[in-house]
Amino acid sequence: MESSRTTVDEDICIMVGGQGGDGSLTVTALLAGLFRRRGLNVYSSRNVLSRIKGGHADGVVRASRNNIKCLGDHVKVVVAFDEEAVLATKDDLDPNATIIFDSSAGELDPKLVDNTVKIYNIPFTKLILAEIRRELFKNSASFAVVGRLLGFPDEEMLQSLNSRYGAKAAPILENNIRAFKIGLEWAGKNGLTAADSTSPNTVDVKQKLLMTGNEAVSYGLLVGGVRFFAGYPITPATDVMEYLQKWFPKFGGVVKQAEDELSAINMALGAALAGARSVIATSGPGLSLIHEGMGQAGAAEIPLVIVDTQRAGPSTGLPTKIEQSDLQTLVYGGHGEFPRFVLTPGSVEDCFNIGRLAPNLAEMYQLPVIIAMDLGICQNTVTIESLDLHSGKIDRGKRLTAEDLAKMPVYGRYSFTDDGVSPYTVPSTENGRFLITGNEHNEFGHVNTDKLNRVKMMEKRSIKMKSALKDLPRGTVYGDESSKIGFIGIGSTYGVILEAMGLLAKEGVSSKYYKPLTILPLEDAIGSFLDGCDEVYVVEQNQSGQLSNLITLKFGRHKQLHNILRFDGNLFRPREISQRVLQIREKQSAIVH
Amino acid sequence: MESSRTTVDEDICIMVGGQGGDGSLTVTALLAGLFRRRGLNVYSSRNVLSRIKGGHADGVVRASRNNIKCLGDHVKVVVAFDEEAVLATKDDLDPNATIIFDSSAGELDPKLVDNTVKIYNIPFTKLILAEIRRELFKNSASFAVVGRLLGFPDEEMLQSLNSRYGAKAAPILENNIRAFKIGLEWAGKNGLTAADSTSPNTVDVKQKLLMTGNEAVSYGLLVGGVRFFAGYPITPATDVMEYLQKWFPKFGGVVKQAEDELSAINMALGAALAGARSVIATSGPGLSLIHEGMGQAGAAEIPLVIVDTQRAGPSTGLPTKIEQSDLQTLVYGGHGEFPRFVLTPGSVEDCFNIGRLAPNLAEMYQLPVIIAMDLGICQNTVTIESLDLHSGKIDRGKRLTAEDLAKMPVYGRYSFTDDGVSPYTVPSTENGRFLITGNEHNEFGHVNTDKLNRVKMMEKRSIKMKSALKDLPRGTVYGDESSKIGFIGIGSTYGVILEAMGLLAKEGVSSKYYKPLTILPLEDAIGSFLDGCDEVYVVEQNQSGQLSNLITLKFGRHKQLHNILRFDGNLFRPREISQRVLQIREKQSAIVH
């Protein structure tokens, strides 16, 4: 049986699945921690339904010495609490995979999978019910088995359980440890003996940070000086509220859970004009509700950061599934015309950097700055190197103090300037009183309908989109810059595209990839990238090719632009992309030759 | 003095202006009625501030034997209650214009206008205050003077006053008539004698309808079978609510003024799924609030008609001013991806036809149908020939009765079909129970996250955009079809473009014009129109060229597409457009030669 033991040196992907409430995600989190502590790179994702208990739910964790940024293509180890979990991962299963199956309701039908797949049948539920009475501890038993299989020493696993449950009520920790020991016993019975605790893999390595995009963007916002958050719970944006709520008490910040998104965005507008860096985070239905407030930020020139954690729409849609289908409403949504920036982090590091930068941009240009995430990048966990806290700066734009004002003969909140940005004050500033309004107004903020003033004010606001070009985040080209085959993709397609490029390279197809960070105003660099490509693949998690539409409108139709789209609520896999590219190329060459 | 008397045979434009509350709009309405009763074509508009009393307000009425559909370029007669009113119209003043000025606070400084302009100074306010004590009747005095000037017999004018005020409390009518008589007296003093009541102009002519776009669309909706309206007051959409409220009692319909737009759209969704044809009407801020509901209609496949009476944004913006700046949010707004139609009436007849058709389309395709108006087309009054009530039909799409159901083995509200449209029931239908939801669902409406089902449902919904092509309203080409110079424009630019084409023709430039009626899905005919043009002018009342963006995305960049944009809150004037075209052409030819 030793043959199926895996070592952590490999690129390995483990799926743990069952019914919601089975604790699958806890097992993947524990494994992610173990891998990470060994200096491995980890990428982990979850797949749940919009219900609290029951229904299929699974977590996947992948670990590698390589710098992986996506799930990859194959699952090597499966822990399945029911048959549904096996079926859910069947298509992605490595031929030499191992399945640890909860056989309480009967052994796994071996015909369900290739006969090269190794199956351990262990009746976790039965064992745990018999010994501890509460089924929910079965996941710690399974953790013992999969940990042994992966070659983790028992001591190391025990330590993770301790640090996870140590702070909880004593019986919780105890029962988990009991369950874990039952697991160890059954692992032993199945020939999975304890690994040597002095195994070479346990050498001291530089600790990595394990973060989701939501954590990274929240942390970026904190470091970027945000001190006010208002929100209303919604998947997958709620995390941002919860992280800031955890951190703000030490930083003099306030998190307010509002009665709805309309209240949230208006609270944030109020806090922003009172001088606090302010942010809201929402998704799907909440996003549609804040369009009016977004326009108010644009018209009244109030600095506001908006995090949109895109999920699968339309309407209530698929609340726990990924999509990148808000791009056009972020760019065009809301009545009338007003300036805004739309930023699209692709990596966890991007999330941090953009989270930190956005509050500067908002105050420097006095408009809504939108950070467009997607459920994949929001929730998936990735190991990253330490973040450089010192490279940032705080820039409050043209904020006036009482001393600045004393030198000015006249102060109007909306005074005309070359760059469209007016100096501003915050309340309590001696002699800095303003009128702020979303009605059309003159330089002092008085409502005004004069034709000439109107045109000047519209131009003042829109010119900010140009003035800001020097400060907006710029994307990166990855891969073989000399190649004529280009990818474009944002958000969580980033890691998948990189890996697909590796697969293509193995097929002799070299390629490059532009990951834009600013899609409004759309980066000019995309134009040059397109010019340097004979064929371009725009990879998007939506039905209509929204990013590709934005690109086409600005840069014209590329002679060979192909959309690779997925909108079934699930993340792309690398092989899916590389194969689509190969198919398209084959078809094209069939046409040409 | 007789020399300045005008006859109604001319193309004449009269502006009546003063402070809000001065009653200027009443005078233009009375004049419009007089002209119309003589069989003339009338076009009338108003220009007010977002306040109830005070501040400049004016009305303009133009009358002609020609089929005018806009204000034209020159004001021939001005009735001004203050100097501001004269200044407001100064730029548009015909050199041979006549000004009737309220000289209560002093005579009009003749240097303010060309010396070819004829001025009557009459102290209306003083006279009326002295005689009747309430200033507000001064407008009826001015009506007498301008009516005499225009050659209307006194009897005819008196009749209009009677029919306007006859239903009001007796003192109101009496005082207006007293004021009118004072006006007549002063007209006489200024040499404006009574016209002959048997003037040839009073011959019996076929009566025309005098309607605003808001009236026409509301009437269309009524005839189209709409029986439920929910709304929240907002300029300029409120009219629609008020007309339907007036008519519905006779038709078994219900109008509900809701507590906000969120409530309104959801009431309408509820009424629609209960089987009533339902509509909401809103503008600007309200539109931004209903994006979530719009997506719900798309996702849950609920038939709903939405009237967007565009006004100048962003945010609260300029509530009483025109703009066409919601086009992109109508097309792209709202999270996620869902089908919808966006229709753009250009004439008052279009408003009626589209109002009548939209409820059919909504039920036939079970999605939101948006009628995109603009404040100009909404509020401006135009004479039209009688509307043909018999040409329409009521098509309730695939609505199932209990008898239909009895023949079906299975009924699922979202069953898959070739055209993406599922048969539907309404509550109380025996054995026709449904589940309707904006969550992703299976054919029965049960929430469902299966990947394959998701893709099929997304495709089912989006295919409706293609299935509907045969039923969507199609635009019209006007002008010289053989010309290579083309205009494109929607809404209230329609009449202005037609008149600008006339001006260009006088300069020897022949042109054609495509007025699209469906901008989502964008009409294919626009593509052929573009192909047939060497140069194209897209005329829009917005800053960013939203219609032109939609066209460019679908049909690629036209070699010579020029945007003619106006976003100062005021309607285009014909000469402005013709001159822009001539300038652009001159510049181009300077480049070419």
Place this chain on the structure above:
Amino acid sequence: MTQVFEPAKPIWCAGCGDFGVQASLQKALSETGTNLNDVVIVAGIGCSGTIQNNIPTYGYHSLHGRTLPSAIGVKLANPKLTVIAAGGDGDGYAIGMGHLIHTFKRNPSILYIIMNNETYGLTKGQYSPTSNPGFEGNVENGMDGILVGLGVPSTTFLARGFAGAPAQLTRLLTDGLTHVQSGKGFAFVEVLSPCVTYNDTYKLWKNITYDVDSDTNFNPRDKIGSYTTVINKREEGKIPIGLIYSADHPSLEQVSVDDQEKGPALQDISLASNMDRYEAVMKTFLG
């Protein structure tokens, strides 16, 4: 017979109070002899907002917080339907609060069941408008839906049930159904429905509920008395359950729908039958 959707198996966690609500509602429907083809359940978004999937009536899963406007739309379009709105405390008291007050004000004959678990279940246990201070970081006082109803002059039916007291709950829902089916207006029934996963309050609520139905001195038709009881009981740390207030006021559909026989949804909209009246309207534009 045509096969229509099969009622779903509830997605709730074992022990969730919402099971009890569903059971009582189904009993009330059968006790009132309601034809299920004439019933529309309009549900919110939340764990509670899935109840309509499990019951063989017409069902509409509306938007989060928009349960009541949607239900009003249904009712005004066809007043003969039995319209039941159902959702959570987040749905009804947070994002939906404005609509709730206006529904009390309008008094449409709709039965509204608000499953109050003092938390946002579906989004994993954040505090809600009814949560006590301290719960999940909440700093605000909890609110009371019944008290809100007593703050609106045209309220006609206010009751609170408890998922742990099923007999009373069934009775309250039956009374609520009767109220709406006889066109008396808005029947508001808040149900204390514990969320066993994020806020298990079964025991607590067993202890602190106070049954006004069995208090012979309590008169639900005395508004000031009801208010006094609610205020005083709250101060004692108790939650009153039972029929707390009832009154008479014309219903919304009664004062809004001109044709009481056929609501807007049932009108004949064919051109032929309306042509005369359409032409009459057109004439008004001739001036």
Place this chain on the structure above:
Amino acid sequence: MTQVFEPAKPIWCAGCGDFGVQASLQKALSETGTNLNDVVIVAGIGCSGTIQNNIPTYGYHSLHGRTLPSAIGVKLANPKLTVIAAGGDGDGYAIGMGHLIHTFKRNPSILYIIMNNETYGLTKGQYSPTSNPGFEGNVENGMDGILVGLGVPSTTFLARGFAGAPAQLTRLLTDGLTHVQSGKGFAFVEVLSPCVTYNDTYKLWKNITYDVDSDTNFNPRDKIGSYTTVINKREEGKIPIGLIYSADHPSLEQVSVDDQEKGPALQDISLASNMDRYEAVMKTFLG
């Protein structure tokens, strides 16, 4: 001295009640000795929602109905500011109703002046939530903001003034300002402010207002008594004015803002002064 915006001339129709509100507010500001540089007036959209343009304080013209959330944002960002929210009955009781209840519930120290003219002035006289049945086709019962406030447990200050009774109005606004400036929570002052153009109620209101301030038997600290008075007076066709209810409850900013000396807006957000704490947060991701 730097020239800042000049207060505007009001855009109201001659005789509009809002003139009286503005005059009383300005008196109250001066009577409380408030530094106008520390005042933010957050106004709604409506005729009433232009009051901030006419007063030399910081002014924010927010969105229709979002007056209170905006004001709460300002207050939480900088609790030392005197925050005044002002708007119409449409703004506050229709589209803003959900926020109003939640503001009662939260009890932030904000003075809220709702200019009730029982109509939508700026959109030309439609019925509003406070309109009587029959007004402009209204079929619903009017609602009462004070009664709504009495339906929320943490309300601390409920008053109603009348533009036709300026001395009392000034006193109520002064008391409201004192309430908020001493951090006691939300001061709600509805002002009966007639719309002479669409709903001229001066005479009517002169006749039917009932002044509780001059009723020596009336005790505004007795909640049930206040409720009883409001209900009974309504039944008599009277509208109570004066200080109707007052109570104590911790204010929102008190329980939400950790650093009472410097709200979020006043925090030093430079990297240097926060670096240690930022690093500590980063460490938590090392697992």
